[in-house]
Amino acid sequence: xSEERDTIRALLGPAGPELTCERCFEELDRYVDLxxxxxxxxxxxxxxxxxxxxxxxxxxEHESLLALARDS
Amino acid sequence: MEGLDCESGxxxxxxxxxxxxxxxxxxxxxxxxxxxxxxxxARRRASLxxxxxxxxxxxxxxxxxxxxxxVLAKLDxxxxxxxxxxxxxxxxxLEAAVRLRRLSWQGREVPLEPAAWDAFAGDRASPHxxxxxxxxxxxxxxxxxxxxxxxxxxxLVAITLTGVPIxxxxxxxxxxxxxxxxxxxxxxxxxxxxxxxxxxDIKGVAG
Numbered sequence: 001x002s003e004e005r006d007t008i009r010a011l012l013g014p015a016g017p018e019l020t021c022e023r024c025f026e027e028l029d030r031y032v033d034l035x036x037x038x039x040x041x042x043x044x045x046x047x048x049x050x051x052x053x054x055x056x057x058x059x060x061e062h063e064s065l066l067a068l069a070r071d072s
Numbered sequence: 073m074e075g076l077d078c079e080s081g082x083x084x085x086x087x088x089x090x091x092x093x094x095x096x097x098x099x100x101x102x103x104x105x106x107x108x109x110x111x112x113x114a115r116r117r118a119s120l121x122x123x124x125x126x127x128x129x130x131x132x133x134x135x136x137x138x139x140x141x142x143v144l145a146k147l148d149x150x151x152x153x154x155x156x157x158x159x160x161x162x163x164x165x166l167e168a169a170v171r172l173r174r175l176s177w178q179g180r181e182v183p184l185e186p187a188a189w190d191a192f193a194g195d196r197a198s199p200h201x202x203x204x205x206x207x208x209x210x211x212x213x214x215x216x217x218x219x220x221x222x223x224x225x226x227x228l229v230a231i232t233l234t235g236v237p238i239x240x241x242x243x244x245x246x247x248x249x250x251x252x253x254x255x256x257x258x259x260x261x262x263x264x265x266x267x268x269x270x271x272x273d274i275k276g277v278a279g
Contacts (some may be wrong), residue, residue: 002205007233008208008209008278009277009278010232011216011260012212012264013278015278015279018257020254025162028162029158030153030154033154033155054257055253056231057169057237060169064112065161065165067111068165069158072161
């Protein structure tokens, strides 16, 4: 994928409905534990995946929590 | 609490108890939060080459201390829909991440009239880009310039093109992360509507 396409994606953000940053933080632990349990996290927490695509800070925090909880 | 696992239940019981059992649980919780804060510090320390080792440990300890206060204050908010440890970790990770992002931008200007916009607004499409990408980029430049308010443009460009962390930008602008993300979201929706109104197909590139 070209850098320009990445730029377009970053500027336009996710296509579908997404959570707010506040709701993302509220649901993040449930979402991560669902992911680790191999369950359908995206179905059970609608709007989370889209928000993580659109919000770099929440995406970083999701990556950290997933990695930490996986080792716990 | 429906579905609460045994270990999480033990955490809640002990933290709601009194006396030595609670004190021991609080100390154990602080250890857990310190582990999470150190984990976040370790992930990000490469982005802060000017800080000394002791500073990182101070950041981890301050983050764990603040997270402990937040977790104890919000204990009744824990719904048992995750493990207690996963729930608690997120507070320490957030505290550490915000501190480290702010430190990495300390003393740096947050460009609100950014070179990033000038570079983007100029025609820099690569000759390797397909016609669809070039057309979208051209329409986006015009839409950002003409359709967004100055504040929407500042926020969009700072976060998506310049890479300013949203909490750093919120601090500099005296607002909240949530309010800034709403601005970003509204700007993006406006751009999507504008491009769609021109009959441009954005699904192939941006979903």
